[in-house]
Amino acid sequence: MKLHLLDRSNLSNSSFTTKVNEYPYFLKIWHYHPELELVVVLKSEGTCFVGDSVEKFGIGDIVLIGKDLPHMWLNDEGYFQQSSKETAKAIAIHFKQDYLGPKFFETPEMIHILELFERARFGIKFLNINKNLITDIQNMLELKGFEKTMAFLNILNSLTKHKDTKRLSSPGFVNSFQTSKSDTQDIVHAYIFKNFNQDITLNKAAEIAHMNPSAFSRYFKRINQKTFSRYVTEIRIGYACKLLLENKYNISAICYDSGFKNISNFNRQFKLIMNCTPSEYVDKHKKE
Template identity: 35%
Template sequence: MQYIYENFTFPPDQSFTVRSEILEVKKYTSLKSHVNFEIALIENCFGKRFVGDHIEDFKGTELVLLGSYLPHCWQYYNTIDEKVQPQAVVVHFFPDFLGKDLLAKPEAALLNHLFENASKGILFSGPTVARAKIILNQMLFESGLSRAALMLQLLDVLAQSTSCKSLSSPSFNIVETSTEANKINRVFDYIFNNFKEDISLQDVASIIPMSTAAFCRFFKLKTNRTLVEFIKEIRVGHAAKLLMEGNHNVTETCYKSGYNNISNFNKHFKEVKGLSPRDFIKQYKITA
């Protein structure tokens, strides 16, 4: 997995951008960050969400607001309905896209609070998602002041929402320097290319390079996890994907996800998912 910075240049006649895109499933995507804020509506797929030090499975439709420089990506494992293409509507903007004076007004108090909380990422649910989806789809076909008015309406819906939660932890430190980004890039790239094999602390620390003690402090500071915890979550996430696809039984999934024995696999899977692999697939079949 690559860690990349994205630079967006807005067209001269636009103060923010909105676009729709078809999502590519069954592929690891880049962990990225950018200076502008992002609103992302994801539909008709399941996979894993990465926001800061937050890692979680997702399924169906979700709406997320991301603040400046917050690392993020979605791994799209597969579609929910094979007859419908998985897609996203994405907005990139700066909080002061209509001028700093707007944010200084008393009516913008909730909006300022929303932007502050966006530094950790916000996941919305319930009626907020349904209302936002309608507005986002309208924005795709509007321009000028009509689209700007819809953008304000969208932000107002998000600012007033009580159906939301923060994603990244308060202790998460945003990576802003190119040196740190390069280190994280190399570590993540190694882990995602080798999680099905044995990975030692010494091997990963030597990539940067750092002593094992220094690496442990660095990795915990940047991800809020130990290396062992991070690898466990990646392996279990991959195992969950295989189980949901339905082409492998539990034993086969165990060995295809970097584990050497079924007992350790079952233990780690339950620690991450709260269910045994067999109970997980039973629950998935009921809700699918």
């Protein structure tokens, strides 16, 4: 799975693009683009990868993804079955940070929206969103010109006021990706995200990067501020958290589905990263 740069150049005589995507399942493409992206999930469930985060997504979720931040929407396995009648549907709005001019959002009246764009560098998930906001976004799709632009500004303004949010990707990932800009980093991250729940090794990653293992190990730690094994473990635990919250599988099955080879190591690594056991994690979220 290669990291793709998607060209979303706007050819519709508009400063930003709006589209309703509806497919049997979302396309499994690990990609990034220079535009920010506001996504509203209208149908389907699955896993959202944003930078180095692994999140469950479902109906009503709203996510703002910053420019050049790699991401992928992966539906649950049932959507890929030939007999499946499920559909995946989402609104996607793409826009450049300066879509209304290079200085527009630097004015005192708009600086709070510029701060939202800065936070979006890591990806933002908006929690417990009022359904009226989703309705406003859907209604905006029917507008044109000035009315559409003003409606979108109102939506961005509403998002800046929403306090219940979650930062997605880690600063380490974002900083390494944006400062590196190398094919090596792209290839390695793509390999990790495709194979994290399989038998993934530093030697194989080094081979893909065309480096010897010791040199690759030093390179990876310098760029990502953590070892290769720690990085992979964090991705696996993130995916395990998503499966635990779905409550579809027992802990033993989740251990192996996340790429761990035995339950004791899974429990040990989970507690090291999440400061609780898998069972405690489930109980905590049930109470919340």
